Every structure is written in structure tokens, then in C-alpha cells.
Amino acid sequence: MITTLLVANRGEIACRIVRTCREAGIRTVAVHSDADENALHARVADTAVRLPGAAPAETYLRGDLIVKAALATGADAVHPGYGFLSENADFARAVLDAGLTWIGPSPEAIEAMASKTRAKELMGLAPLDAADVTQADLPVLVKAAAGGGGRGMRIVRRLEELSTALEGARAEAASAFGDGEVFVEPYLEHGRHVEVQILADTHGTVWPLGTRDCSLQRRHQKVIEEAPAPGLSEGLAEELRTLAVRAARSVSYVGAGTVEFLVADGRAHFLEMNTRLQVEHPVTEEVFGLDLVAEQLRIAEGRALPKDPPRARGHAIEARLYAEDPARDWTPQTGTLHRLAVPAGVRLDTGYSDGDTIGVHYDPMLAKVVAHAPTRAEALRKLAGALDSAVIHGPATNRDLLVRSLRHEEFTGARMDTGFYARHLAALTSPAPDPYAPLAAALADAHGRSRFGGWRNLPSRPQVKRYEMAGEEHEVHYTHTRDGLTAEGVRIVHAGARVVVLEVDGVQRRFEVSAYGNQVHVNATRLTALPRFADPTAHLAPGSLLAPMPGTVVRIAEGLTEGAPVQAGQPLIWLEAMKMQHQISAPAAGTLTALPVTAGQQVEPGTLLAVVEEPSS
CATH class of the missing domain: 3.30.700.40 (Glycoprotein, Type 4 Pilin)
Known part of the structure; x- marks a missing residue:
């Protein structure tokens, strides 16, 4: 029996795992970076351990330090959460070699499925060879082989953009997952992202726990998810469940996992299998009346699942609340979260409490808000209403976008696909504030x-x-x-x-x-x-490019020097903040007259990055 569990993660998922463990009578150990010393997950666990000697963005990738912390605190099990090391077979093996219980599938199953390239081969598919991509193959998607969450992904529509996309995706994947391997696959413009939750025990039982639709995405990261996926024929839904079970059985899968598909023209295209708990698992929990973390713990202890899963009830929808500005290229926001409160009747999963600081080192998700109701229409109305009346005091968020998305006729009519925001973002972010x-x-x-x-x-x-x-x-x-x-x-x-x-x-x-x-x-x-006096940036030269957020200059375009000509839209500088790279491009054609930053430099919002002077008319 598990008595003490170390959570090898942070934020919302760490708090959520601690909550289940407390209900089960299991003691918990949190680990934290220096930046997270006062974070909620470190405060709610029974014990917190600082992981020394690593930069904040790298701390939760230090498997050696995490295993050492587990042994030092007397933990007998490790739960990886999602992201970071959750799909790292070497970490899982290190946990097991230390005599600890690993809350997840075997290292062999992770190795088979966590790499998207190997997973495709296992399912009889093969990615494109980047060297062989031609204009006829476009558009294509460059994708990280390890990890997920939209990091390490780039859509390529022009052949000349491929090398830059590969380079950027590799850098982002290496930073987020410690693995810079990427691959290329065809990009389907108008497909729906549909997935199947799997739960499997050590006795040969595999449950396919219905479907989820996760089509509303920004930067290839999910924003709104729901269960069950609406509008699927029963035949297609059954095919998805069958394929998911087949994928799980092909690697003797144990624990919670998700098999993801792109559905287009009534056909299912296998994407990947995520060998971990998903961010969107609450919608499945609400529909099936389960606690998936509790089920993971029972399975890790060797207990058997019943032959058949519980019956699904009603509909659940989850919205991810981010500290970001959707109208400004989804720019992450930082600062103090003064207050976060949602009405009773909806579920709030968060890693923040009032007064906490939203920093620059990690994903800007503040919370997940989940509504469950007998029908999809009722769940939509309930969630939109709860978000609309929520109290969110702090940096800018995507709350208004979420409310408008949930009420958009394309979404309410279940006609959405992964291109939803490409089509509707401008309208959804058009200012409609209260004039009074x-x-x-x-x-x-x-x-x-x-x-x-x-x-x-x-x-x-x-x-x-x-x-x-x-x-x-x-x-x-x-x-x-x-x-x-x-x-x-x-x-x-x-x-x-x-x-x-x-x-x-x-x-x-x-x-x-x-x-x-x-x-x-x-x-x-x-x-x-606004202050009574003039804007202190008013003296800046026209064409000044300022840092939109705090972060690190990770790259400057090759050969870029002061005095060089630049074209409109030409990438100049890449900033990394919250584990994502943000491209700063020339606003117009002209001459680069100033480049005061260097690679590796930390910058604050408003820092001058470059000046592009347009030719005089």
C-alpha cells in the first residue's frame, strides 16, 4: 500500500493530485524550484523539498534530484502528473530502480508510445522525412517527438519556412522536454481533435472511457475540451474506442493514458498516445463519476478494475483560463493574481490562490473551470455563465475569449474544428468592454x-x-x-x-x-x-520594437546586424517565456538601425529590442 507519494510536478496538477491523496489518507511530498518556493502546490503538500542548483525552467526536468528527494522524505511512490518528465522512460526506470512505485505505465510502454515517431510506426504509420518534403506535401506540421502541450510545433505553408520551423521547434522541444527530436507530418486544415481516455490494470482489463473533443486550440494547445465528443456517429465513436484499446494492448499498457486522433471527413487519423494523465481529464471524471488519480493509485497497488466501466452520464465541458492576451498573439501575462473566484456549481482546478504571483518561467494557465450537466446545451450555458460572472483580478486573461467561444454559433452547433481560432479570433477579441x-x-x-x-x-x-x-x-x-x-x-x-x-x-x-x-x-x-503626465516611451523612435513580456532572448536571426535591410514580417528575435518561444518580427520593410540586445539576455516588458526605420517617402 502507498503511504507517502511524491508529486514530481507543479501548479494545478500537483494540487489536484495532493487533493486526492489527502482524501485517501496518503501523505504527500512536493518538489519546487526557487521560483516556486511559495507556490500553492508547495504549501498544500505535507512536505516540500527544494530542488537545488537548476534554473527554474529546468528544475522539474531533473529526475536525479526528484528521486533523491523521494528517498530523503521516505516516499514510497512517485506521480509525474503531466508535462515535464511524465513521459520520460528513463525517469520512470530511475524511480523503479530506486525501489519506488511508479504511478504510470512501464518504461517500455512509455518508450514505445511517448515518442510520436515510434508510436506511428507501431500503428503501421510513418512520418514524412523532412529532407523529402516538397511543395506538393504542404501544408505540413513540424512536431516534437516527445512531450505535448503545443510546444515544439510549427505549421509550415511555404517550403522556404521549413528549415526555420525545424530549428525553432527543436529548440522549444529541448527546452520543454529535454529532447529536441522533431518530425514532420501532413497538416489537415479542418479536422477535429478527438481522443479516447484509457484506463488499464495489471490484470488485462482495458477501459475505453468515452471520447473527448479538444478541437479549440491556440498554438496547438487545447483551450476548451468536452466529453463526450459531440456529433460523432456511433460507428465512428466505436471505431475510435476500438483503436484506442488496440493501441493500449499493443504495448501492455497499465494506468491512465489517452489515444489521440484527428477526425476529418468521417475518418479517424491516429496522432499519438499520451502515456500519462491529460490536462483535460476532469471532463471524463465528471461524465463517468470517477477520480482518475485515485484509479491510478489503485492500479499501481495492483488492484483490479471491474470488468466494465461505469456508464456515462450527461455532458462536461472544460475551459482553460490563461494569463494571456489573445488579441496580442496570445502574449503571456505576469503579475499578482489578486483574486480568483468562480460561482458555486462548477469545478475549479487551480494552482494559484489569491495574492500569488504569476511568473515568467512556466505555462500561464491559471485554472481549469469545468461544468457538468445533463445535456451539452446546459453544460455550455452553465460554463459560459460561470466564467462571465467569475471574479478574476490580476493580469489580463483569456476569460472574455472563452465566454464568446462557448457562445459562438459554430461551437454551440458542434461544427468546430482545429481552425476555429484561425477563422474567428479577430471577431472574438474585438473590444466590447462596458462603456460605463x-x-x-x-x-x-x-x-x-x-x-x-x-x-x-x-x-x-x-x-x-x-x-x-x-x-x-x-x-x-x-x-x-x-x-x-x-x-x-x-x-x-x-x-x-x-x-x-x-x-x-x-x-x-x-x-x-x-x-x-x-x-x-x-x-x-x-x-x-493612466498617469497625468506623458508616456515615458513617447520619445522612442518610430519602428521601436519593445519586449511584450519578461523573458530571455534565446536567439537573434542569423547574420542580423545594425544597418541591415529587413523585410516586413521578417523574424528578427526570439524570446522565451513560460516555456514557449515568441517571435519578434519586423513590422515593415526598412533598415535595422538598432539592435541593443544579445542572445541569453534577460529582458523586462518594454525593453527596447530593436528599431526598424522605414524608408522616407
Whole structure:
């Protein structure tokens, strides 16, 4: 029997594993990098161990340090979670060699399936040889052989882009998984990403736990997932389940795993088998009434599954809440998460608590919000409503995008595919903020500033405040009178430091206001109070390219020097933040007149990276 389990991971999945272990009476050990010393997963475990001597981005890839921590704390089992070393056969073997229980499949099964190239060969398929790709093969997808989560992937539509895509994918895969192997496969433009959850014991029983649809993706990383996959014929669903069981049996699979497919034109195309728990496993848990982590532990202890799985009930949908700006190329956001709360009735899996810092070293996912209901339409409405009314105070997030996606007619009609955001992102991120939010923010601020003062017995000029909202500047005016605050076009019913009530066209509207320095949240709208003085970056030369986030300059385009001509869209600099590489390109054709950064340099948001001077007209 397992008594103490070390979680070889961080964030949301580590907290989720700890929760199940606590319910089972199993003690837990967390490991953490220096950057994660005060992270939630390190606080909720019974014991926390610092992993010394490694950079934050590499810490959770140090299998030797993790095994050492397990032995030092008396752990008798290791759960890898997802990502990092979860599909690393050498790590699994090291855990077993140390006399510990590995919560997962055998190293041999991982070796057979965790490499996507070997998995395809096992299923009778073969990837393309990059050297043989021709224009007729395009578009193609460059993909990391190890790991997942969208890292190490590039779509290539022009042959001249292939070498750059291969280089970038290799670097990103090596950073994320410690393995830079990549391969090339045909890219199907309008397929659906459908997968089957597998659970297998050591006694020969394999459960195919229904299907999941994960078609809504950004940067090849899933954003919204649901179970069961809607709109599949029973024949196709049965084929997917059969293929998944066959894949599992072909490697004597044990534990939880997922077999992924691309479905197009009514046909299933095998993608890969993930030999670990998936991020989206909660939707399967909700539909089947299971705790998959608890099942993993029971299987690792040698217990047998019943012959048949439980029956599916209803529909579940999960949305991944990210600290990112979808309108600005999904740029990750950092800072303090002041508050995160969702309404009762939905499931919240998170690795953060109020006041925690969202750093630059790891994936920007804040939480997973999951709704379960008897029907898909009810689950969609429930999840969209919960997200819409959630309290999220901190950096910018993808919350509005999620709500609009869940309510989009293509998604509600189950007609989505993996190109959903390529088609609809601009419309889904078009600003539609509340036009009265800046006024509410200004009135709340005015109340806070005037609590110890009063009105003046003289005509008062309007007060002016400026806010940035959805990328645009808004100026609001209000006036102090002997009867209180007034503003043109509305009646101010109440103006407090936290609550403002306005009457607009005869209808009263309530605004809840929270301010954290110059950051203001008005209901679900995020604003930035602008200073009275000029923008300090106003002196920058036209064509200045600034770092959109904190990160590391990992690469500068080969041969790029000051004075060189550049073309519009030409890649200049690659930044790495949160385990993803972000390409900085020339905004227009011109001359590179400044390149003040070097490879390996750490930069903060707003750091000048380069200047591209356009030719004078």
C-alpha cells in the first residue's frame, strides 16, 4: 500500500493530485524550484523539498534530484502528473530502480508510445522525412517527438519556412522536454481533435472511457475540451474506442493514458498516445463519476478494475483560463493574481490562490473551470455563465475569449474544428468592454479621495481621469457639487469606494470596483488608470520594437546586424517565456538601425529590442 507519494510536478496538477491523496489518507511530498518556493502546490503538500542548483525552467526536468528527494522524505511512490518528465522512460526506470512505485505505465510502454515517431510506426504509420518534403506535401506540421502541450510545433505553408520551423521547434522541444527530436507530418486544415481516455490494470482489463473533443486550440494547445465528443456517429465513436484499446494492448499498457486522433471527413487519423494523465481529464471524471488519480493509485497497488466501466452520464465541458492576451498573439501575462473566484456549481482546478504571483518561467494557465450537466446545451450555458460572472483580478486573461467561444454559433452547433481560432479570433477579441466602466472607476476613486474633504462653495470645474481599456484610452469627466457627484448623461445613484450604482436610460446598473495600484477591475472589465503626465516611451523612435513580456532572448536571426535591410514580417528575435518561444518580427520593410540586445539576455516588458526605420517617402 502507498503511504507517502511524491508529486514530481507543479501548479494545478500537483494540487489536484495532493487533493486526492489527502482524501485517501496518503501523505504527500512536493518538489519546487526557487521560483516556486511559495507556490500553492508547495504549501498544500505535507512536505516540500527544494530542488537545488537548476534554473527554474529546468528544475522539474531533473529526475536525479526528484528521486533523491523521494528517498530523503521516505516516499514510497512517485506521480509525474503531466508535462515535464511524465513521459520520460528513463525517469520512470530511475524511480523503479530506486525501489519506488511508479504511478504510470512501464518504461517500455512509455518508450514505445511517448515518442510520436515510434508510436506511428507501431500503428503501421510513418512520418514524412523532412529532407523529402516538397511543395506538393504542404501544408505540413513540424512536431516534437516527445512531450505535448503545443510546444515544439510549427505549421509550415511555404517550403522556404521549413528549415526555420525545424530549428525553432527543436529548440522549444529541448527546452520543454529535454529532447529536441522533431518530425514532420501532413497538416489537415479542418479536422477535429478527438481522443479516447484509457484506463488499464495489471490484470488485462482495458477501459475505453468515452471520447473527448479538444478541437479549440491556440498554438496547438487545447483551450476548451468536452466529453463526450459531440456529433460523432456511433460507428465512428466505436471505431475510435476500438483503436484506442488496440493501441493500449499493443504495448501492455497499465494506468491512465489517452489515444489521440484527428477526425476529418468521417475518418479517424491516429496522432499519438499520451502515456500519462491529460490536462483535460476532469471532463471524463465528471461524465463517468470517477477520480482518475485515485484509479491510478489503485492500479499501481495492483488492484483490479471491474470488468466494465461505469456508464456515462450527461455532458462536461472544460475551459482553460490563461494569463494571456489573445488579441496580442496570445502574449503571456505576469503579475499578482489578486483574486480568483468562480460561482458555486462548477469545478475549479487551480494552482494559484489569491495574492500569488504569476511568473515568467512556466505555462500561464491559471485554472481549469469545468461544468457538468445533463445535456451539452446546459453544460455550455452553465460554463459560459460561470466564467462571465467569475471574479478574476490580476493580469489580463483569456476569460472574455472563452465566454464568446462557448457562445459562438459554430461551437454551440458542434461544427468546430482545429481552425476555429484561425477563422474567428479577430471577431472574438474585438473590444466590447462596458462603456460605463471608466466612469464607475473614476467615481469610486473620487469617493475614496474625498472621504475626508467636502464640496467647495464655488463653481467647480469637471474632474478628468483617463483609463486604458481594451487597448484604447478613455477620458471621463465628473463634477463635485453640493449635492454630490454628477456626470453628464447618467444619474449617479450611489458612489462608494467599492460599489457604484448608475441609472442609465431609466435602468439602474451596479458596478463592483476593486483597485490594486493603477490596475482597476470594474465587474468583469479590466482597466489601467493612466498617469497625468506623458508616456515615458513617447520619445522612442518610430519602428521601436519593445519586449511584450519578461523573458530571455534565446536567439537573434542569423547574420542580423545594425544597418541591415529587413523585410516586413521578417523574424528578427526570439524570446522565451513560460516555456514557449515568441517571435519578434519586423513590422515593415526598412533598415535595422538598432539592435541593443544579445542572445541569453534577460529582458523586462518594454525593453527596447530593436528599431526598424522605414524608408522616407
